[in-house]
Amino acid sequence: xxxxxxxxxxxxxxxxxxxxxxxxxxxxxxxxxxxxxxxxxxxxxxxxxxxxxxxxxxxxxxxxxxxxxxxxxxxxxxxxxxxxxxxxxxxxxxxxxxxxxxxxxxxxxxxxxxxxxxxxxxxxxxxxxxxxxxxxxxxxxxxxxxx
Numbered sequence: 201x202x203x204x205x206x207x208x209x210x211x212x213x214x215x216x217x218x219x220x221x222x223x224x225x226x227x228x229x230x231x232x233x234x235x236x237x238x239x240x241x242x243x244x245x246x247x248x249x250x251x252x253x254x255x256x257x258x259x260x261x262x263x264x265x266x267x268x269x270x271x272x273x274x275x276x277x278x279x280x281x282x283x284x285x286x287x288x289x290x291x292x293x294x295x296x297x298x299x300x301x302x303x304x305x306x307x308x309x310x311x312x313x314x315x316x317x318x319x320x321x322x323x324x325x326x327x328x329x330x331x332x333x334x335x336x337x338x339x340x341x342x343x344x345x346x347x
Contacts, residue, residue: 201250203283205290208245208257210237215254216247223273225335244298245271246291248283256283258291260300267295269305272314284317301347306340308333318343
């Protein structure tokens with residue numbers, strides 16, 4: 201199956217909010233995604249589709265030449281197929297074109313699969329945020345990909 205990766209658009213909002221709710225205990229709302237589209241100088245989201253089905257999404261919050269990677273979500277049945285890697289690679293290429301040099305993110309300390317993906321993309325763990333996550337409470341690894 202072929203994957204289509206592109207910037208998030210208005211027509212993706214409901215499916216994106218649904219995917220977010222499926223994947224996270226404290227998801228972004230439909231309204232939060234809608235507001236992000238209204239601020240393209242701050243937010244950049246990409247979506248991944250397979251056969252007209254939203255299967256993944258990821259976003260950046262940009263500040264000067266840095267960006268925080270947020271909302272990396274992949275439908276459970278599509279995980280471990282390289283979709284998140286391709287999606288994040290394209291998202292960061294778009295970020296690079298907008299002048300982003302360094303990327304950071306937080307990931308649950310116990311989410312070894314996600315941490316391994318980020319390491320494959322060139323991120324390195326540089327710290328820990330104690331009790332960063334809720335529902336359940338868990339530390340976050342702070343990872344950076346620096347130019």
